[in-house]
Amino acid sequence: MKFVTFTVANGLPTPGAIAGDGHILNIAAAARAGGGVPLDDMLAVIAAGRAGLARIASWLAEPPAGMLVDSREASLLAPLMRPTQIRDCGNYEKHVSQAIAAAQQLRARATPDPEATLARFRAAGAFDIPPVWYEQPLYYKGNPMTVVGPDADIVRPSAAKLMDYELELAAIIGGPAKNLSEADALDAVFGYTIFNDFSARDLQSRETSFRFGPAKGKDFDTGNAIGPYIVSADEIADPEALTMIVRVNGVEKVRTTSGNMQHSAAKTIAYISTDETLHPGDLIAFGTVGDGCGYESLTFLDDGDVVELEVEGIGVLRNRLVSA
Template identity: 35%
Template sequence: MRFVTFEKSDGTVRSGLMLATELVIDLNEATNGRLPEKLIDFLEQSEENLKIAAQLLQHTLGDRGVYPLNDIRLIAPLPVPKSFRDFYAFEQHVKSARENRGLKMIPEWYEIPVFYFSNHLAIKGPEDKISKPVGSNMLDYELEVACVIGKQGKNIRADEAEEYIFGYCILNDWSARDFQRQEMKVGLGPAKGKDFATSIGPWILTKDELENLKSGKGFDITMKAKVNGVLLSEGNMKDIYYSFGEMLERASAGVTLYPGEIIGSGTVGTGCILELGTEVHCWLQPGDEVVFEIDRLGVLKNWIIND
């Protein structure tokens, strides 16, 4: 199932279920209030609510709460997640990005999956405009997959982590590389290099929809990024070094994870300008169109503007 958050023509925002026929179901309206208006609340009781939502899959245009996709506007599927952790789980990206800065690989990277917290209050969605941070001249995209937590847990083992995952979506971890570099020289960060925007969407795909694509520690799904129609990045999620299970084990060690938290994979190999090098493409500028496409997870498009 594909879960979305959308805005109706009257301005109301609702959680929804997208059908293959380009229809979107208002979960709250279609169930006469049995399902909540917001997806963050849906996730609190995700196992029970999924059973109710599954009964709506046969709905058609004309049924209560069903809207044509053209009549609504998709926004970030989880507009205000409870938190956002981003990992660093693709070896090729780490190696290449460090080589481009004249740095060797960090041996400790192979010992534990590492992450940082970013701004969960700066989430953007499909078709949203991304303001270029004032003072930054090195704006970059980062092509990632994210998982959404659907069950509370603490000290979760990697081999049991899947039962805590609700689903997956595309994630673009926008980065101001000049801010990031300056800040991290001090030994903290990359806060100001990241906190202005993170895009997710267009939907959250439930984990069962990727079950048949498991490969290695990830999924056999192609990940692509285009800027102004030119393909710059192409990788595959199956190349990931640390599984989402290993990431959840690390994130939940001594800490409770809650429904509605987002975990990012980190950037796939070739998945950013920093890694490709500015001889391949210059840093992002106002007017640029950035489009991510990942098998089964859809297409996430954004535009860069001046703040």
């Protein structure tokens, strides 16, 4: 199933499921009509678990009268407008290596002798991936209050000059779950979506020199885009075998796969669950794929640029960068 959050004629955000033939099932209305547990937002849908999925599947098979919405009359929002938490990992060696190199180059450019500075950085091992990255999944926590959906404008932070996109696959946790094993970790996944944590690389580069962060480099309104759908886990046979594409203004920048993670999706989720309960609606992004952002080649977005992230089986997440 493909889940959405939509509005019609400026109405309230409503959870839905793609019903085919150009229609969306109004899950909230169907639940009210059928009785039982209310499903008034996507978090409630996720928290309802397998029983909730079974109810929705029955409505899709035989839609109740008046519960289908013409998709042409609906506007899609982020399918999960307020994730319970956001955790974003770094799981792709090519991206990590190239991003580290780009960060050192940006820092060197701000010095009187960039080449000499780069030589000092190399001698100090600043271009090396820290050993801990190979040993365990690593992540930062994002801001769930800054989430937007498909076709939303991304507003450039006032101090940012070097704006960037990131091509990522994310899991939405069904939970609650704690101390998962790798063998059962994927059973805790409700579904998968596309994640684009837009980044102000000049701010990020400066901030992370303190070995904190990211802070304002990624923490700004509209900074986290997800969507267009959450696809139920049963429809994604292997989350590490999906074709992933970036286009900027219609020009393809990379075509790759979700494979070759340093730490598998299952290992990543299991590790994060260690001694910490994962809750319904938690979003875990597995990291930017190699060449999945402009930072790696030191190319950045201009105002008005349209970024499209496409992931096989999920769809296309489209956003435009604008100035404030």
